[in-house]
Amino acid sequence: MNSTRSKVPTDEIASLRLRLEEAEETLRAIRAGEVDALMGTGRQGKKVFSLAGAEHAYRMLIEAMHEGALTLTTDKMILYANQCFARMVKCPLEQVTGGSFRRFLSAADGATLRAHMKQAAQTGVKIQLLLHAADGSKLPVQISIRPLANEGGKNKIIGMVVTDLTESRRTEEMLRALTQRVVQVQEAERGQVALELHDNITQLLCAILVRSQTLADQLSTHDSPAQQEALKLRDLLGHTAEEVECITRNLRPGVLELLGLDAVLRAASTEFTSRTGVVVTLTGVALAARLPPDTELALYRILQEALKNVQKHAHAQQVSVHLARLGNTVQLLIKDDGVGFNTERQPAKRKGSSRLGLLGMHERAAYVGGTLTVKSVRRSGTEIEVRILLPSGNPAVN
Structure with a gap:
């Protein structure tokens, strides 16, 4: 018996021991519920590496992030938060963990988050809101929300990455x-x-x-x-x-300075119809009083650009222009019956100058404190709506 054992090579014994160790490591990972794992080969041969073994490295990575990271239950209780988020809300980390995420939001933002949480639990969403820090300051952030886990099929865990938008907003304001x-x-x-x-x-x-x-x-x-x-x-x-x-x-346009927005819109529409053959119909353009000069000029320039786009791209037969005063808000609505376009993905032929034209109209509206929205569907025309809030106390000039 002893002579038979001595005939087994030492290298084979070592190999068998290594394989046994690998099997024991695999069994241990399975028993511990560590399903996610990888097999790697190093100097000492193949070895099983479970994700749990890398937990410390993951935690170090999250703590080193320049963005806030959290895990929450669906009722917004914070299970985990990194130090970056604690610094954002200016609150000790031990007071953040275990508390409600709602305390860092206004009522309006809380309602916005609540409306998105159901979708976030399925596919994930991104929203922008204000965090209310412990010292009363407010921080503009973007929150990316994703589902992370489902513990025992009952309690869903939501992951959040919170990005500070302060510098981004400052850059936008400068631009x-x-x-x-x-x-x-x-x-x-x-x-x-x-x-x-x-x-x-x-x-x-x-x-x-x-x-x-x-x-x-x-x-x-x-x-x-x-x-x-x-x-x-x-x-x-x-x-x-x-x-x-x-x-x-x-x-x-001297007509704008002398006679006001009504007259210059009529003149521009008449000139466009005579030059292109596209019928422009104006409605509701009679305003009781003059608007601020910058507002009148912005609306005129937006109409100019919109008519230019109609001539170049829309292939329209008719355009309707509606100007109205709604309380302290002036509205300009421009519709055409042209080919339209996909507002999410513009065709290649519409890139370049047309995109700059839309951007210019947005900036014109924003310059006087207004908003511009574009609605368009392929083969169903385009609608451009401008709304400008007039200054309170001096909504118009005579």
């Missing part, structure tokens, strides 16, 4: 201020160009037009070809003068 400054400079330059066109180019063209008419009158009827050329030159100069005058009005 918006820069955009507003660009709009101001742009309008000033447009006014200057319009003035130079009117005072210089238009007057020169009119003078040349008069001279060409004089030349045509002086030419003998016997010199009919030369007279015909002079008349053609006169007509061409007249058409050029009209185009320059139209450009001047678009750059800085």
Whole structure:
């Protein structure tokens, strides 16, 4: 018996022991409920690594995050929070864990979160709201909510990643201020160009037009070809003068400053119909009093851009424009019966200038404290609605 045991090679014994250890490790992981695991090969051969063995590393990673991380029950009790979240709400971590997440929200934001929690428990959502810190300060954040686990099929666990939006909001405000400054400079330059066109180019063209008419009158009827050329030159100069005058009005409409928004909307609609053949119908444009100058200019520019998009992309036959005063709010509604587009995913041919046009309209509205919404469906037309809240105490100017 002893002689038989001695014949077993030492290397084989070592291999068998290694395999036995691997089997025991696998059994231990199974008994402990550690289902998630991986098999790795190192210097000492293959070995089972369970995710539970990496728990410490995961916790270190979460604690090192520059974002808040939490796990909650569906009734918003905090089971776990990292130090970053505790710093966000300016509250000791031991006072955060075990408490309710609702205490860091306003009633309105709490209702918003409650409305999204059911969906979050299934697929996950992202929402933006304000965290109310322990010292009374408010922090704008984005919360990403995902379902994490289902303990025993009864208690669902929700995971949250909380991102501080303070710097992002500050950047947005700086960009918006820069955009507003660009709009101001742009309008000033447009006014200057319009003035130079009117005072210089238009007057020169009119003078040349008069001279060409004089030349045509002086030419003998016997010199009919030369007279015909002079008349053609006169007509061409007249058409050029009209185009320059139209450009001047678009750059800085004097009608807007003198007669107000009603008149300039009618003039722009009439000019667009005569130039493109697309019928523009105006309704509800009679306002009892003048709006603030910046508001009137913003609405006029938005209509200009919308009509430009209709001409370039919509292939519409009719456009309706509705301007109304609703209390302290002015509304501009522009609808067309064109081909429409997918607002979520614009076709390639609509990229570029058209996207910049929509962005410009949004910024124009935001510049005067308004909002702009675009609704469009393929082959069902497009609707653009602008709502601008007028200043309280001085809602309009006479």
